[in-house]
Each structure stands twice: as structure tokens, then as C-alpha cells.
Amino acid sequence: MRIGRLDQSGSTRAAGETKRTSSSSSSTAAGTAAAPRDAASIMGVPEPELTPNVQRALLTLMGEVDQLRQETEKLRTRVRELESLADHDAMLPVLNRRAFVREVSKALALAERHNAPSALVFFDLNGFKAINDTHGHAAGDVALHHVVSLIASHLRETDAIGRLGGDEFGVVLTLSTQSAAETKAQQLAALIADTPFEHEGKALQVGAAWGVWPLEAGMTTDVALAEADAAMYANKAAIKERAAS
Template sequence: MNNSHLELLKKLAEEFQPRTDANTRATVETESTDAFATLVDLARDMQDRLDQQQNRIRQLEQLVETDELTGLYNRRGFLRRTREALSRAARQKDCGLLVIADLDGFKEINDFHGHAAGDAVLRHFGQNLRTHTRADDFVARFGGDEFAILMVGSNPDIAKPRIQDLEKATARFPLIWQGSGLPIRASFGFTIYTAQSDVTELLKNADSAMYANKHAKRSRTESNHNAA
């Protein structure tokens, strides 16, 4: 091979090398872009699946903590919210009210009008409680005809007037059942919670206050009846 042949091969090599590098870079860039797009799609798919799982978990938690009849919190959900409120009170040095409400004469409604009427009364009363409490308050049906309210951050100085207003408001509109009115009356009891409060003790104190109120109303009714 003479020098002219070598020069020709050299020139061909020089011309071929840039084209090869460019093609290689283009191929690598294309493959990299495709791989990145695939990773992005996988990441999005994983996030979608995670979001769906979290939504399912939230839905299950809501079902577990919701009273089926009234749509309010059940005892489990209410206790969780109460513990959260106590933790917040410890951090922020605030307080609030825990209220227990129990329907008066509910057994007679079930006995004389049937359980369907009793269920209607419970739903109606629960709706009244939710309507006449703040958005930040938590309302629950504990079971039977017993309800609970957590008034977060309520001022203890206005506790009694608030409970009295709530008692009047929830009894203001009796339920119309099959063309006749069913009375909805309830006895309320409350206790103030602070950062140092214990959930079990709070429920016990509010329950005792509620039964004291119920007994006092019954005594007044009997006294008025005897006086008449």
C-alpha cells in the first residue's frame, strides 16, 4: 500500500468519525430520554397507586369511626378526637368542654311507637346537635340514646350558657312522625378539659353531671305534678 492509499484511508476515517460520534450520541440521547420517560411513568403509576391506597385507608377509618345510623362519630372516633384535643391542649395551653347528652323518655318512644320511630328520633336529634354546634366541635353518638360533644377551645366562662342554649335548641323542633309530633328532650352534662385531663375521668364527670341534671328535672316535674 503506497502513501496515496494511506492518505485516502486517513481522509475517509476523518470523515467517518464525526458521523459515527454524532449517531452514537443521538442513539444514547434517545435511549436516555426513553429510559427517563419510562421512569417518570413508573413513578407516576406508583404515586397513583399510593394515593388510591391512602384514600382507601381514609375511607376505612371513616367507616370504622362513624355511627351508621346518624352519620356522626361513634365512640371510637370520638375518643380519638378527644385524645388529640388533649394533646393539643398540652401544647397550646388551652381548654374546652366535653358534653354528654342523653335523651329523656326514649324508652317510651320505642315502646309506644316502635324502633323505626326511635331511630328517626336519634337521627333527628343528632342532626340538631350538629346544626347547633360549631364546625370545629366534634359530635358523636356513643350508642343507644347517648351522645357526646367535644367543644374544642371553648371558654369555660360561657360553658353553662352554651349548654343551656344547646339544650333549648335541640328540643325546639320535635320530630313529625306519621302525622304526629314526637317530643325530643335531652339532659346535658359537661366537664371542662385541660392539658392535665384524663379521658376516662372526663367521661365519668360529664356523665355524672348529665345524670344529676336528669334527676333534677325529674324531681321538678314530680314536684309540679304533686302541686297540681
């Protein structure tokens, strides 16, 4: 029957078309799958363009970038070292005067903002000049290191110690009352006087006079340092008077 033949041939054509369509779809899918590979890139350069010359140039560039990173890190480390040197005494492991004054300012700001006073202690060594004159400046240097080590080992992490002059030192006792600071200063002075140090086989000793001044709201760093210094000299005079009587 014609209808039958038409149906059969139509089915055959349909099948052929279906097969061709399927093949075409497969080719399209394969092309689509291949597209990402064609679009792949390294550092923004498509893969087909990665000729040997381009690859060598990219490797050189990557090496230069890595070298710049290393040099930048070295510079950062050096900056940190210089900042540390700028804040520390040239001979002793304590803050220099400029950096210590900054710590006093921080304590005063804490008192101003939070009504949390701290205290400033001023130390001056007794007998230091005699050691320099009798045993030489090397012995004096040992004495300074000895005193700094004793004081620093009995302070908290929140406290600060700095060298204010030849044999003068300042200590900020954070969040300490004047009474507590005076007790602490007296203990440190006794520790210094009772702990000898050795130089060239000889046991030597120094003493320490001290003065305390509270770091309270409304005060300036200059006033605080001057008042603590004055309190220290009053204490030093009292020590000499007791020794003479």
C-alpha cells in the same frame, strides 16, 4: 524555478490534504451526530435491540404496571373508607365511642401543652324510650338522626360529636371555657326540645339533659367522661324534679 514548482506542488498537496482532512472531519462529525441515535433506548433497551418480540414484551409490561397503579389506588381508597368506618357510628353520621374518646384525649393534650382548656358536654335524650315503645324503633331511629342533625349543624369545624351509648352523645367544644360550654349546651337542649320531627305523619318531640365538664391539664379521659356523665345525671334529676312539682 524549482522553488516555485515545489511551492506549487506543495500547495496542491496541502490543498488535497486539507480537503481530505475536511472530509474526514465531516465524516467524524457525522459519525458523532449519529452516535446518540444509535445509543437511543426505550425503558433502558437500546433501539437496535427493539425487535418486534421485545416491543411486545415492553408493551405488556407497561400495561401491567398501569394496572398495578390502578389497583394500588383502589386499595388506598378502600383503606381510607375502612378507616372512616372504623371511626364512625354504625347508624349515625357521628364518631363512635372509641373515636370520640380519642378526640377527648386530643383536647386534653392541647390543654396540657398549651394551657388551652376545652369542654366536654354529655347529652342524654329525654322521652326517647317512650317514642320507641309507643311508635316503634323506626321512630326512635328518626329521633336519633334528628337530634344529631340539630347538634352537628350548630357546631364549629373544630368541635367533635360522638355517640357514647343508645341515646347518649358527647360533644367536645374546642377552646371553650366551662361557662361558654354550659351556655352552648343549654341552647342546644332548648333547640332539641323546641324542634319536633315527623314520623309517619305525626309530629314527635324529645328533650335532652346535659352535663358539662372542663377539659384541663392533668385530667384523664376516663375522669372527664365520668364527671360529665355525673353532671348530666344531676341535670336530668333536676329536670324531673321540676316537672313533678
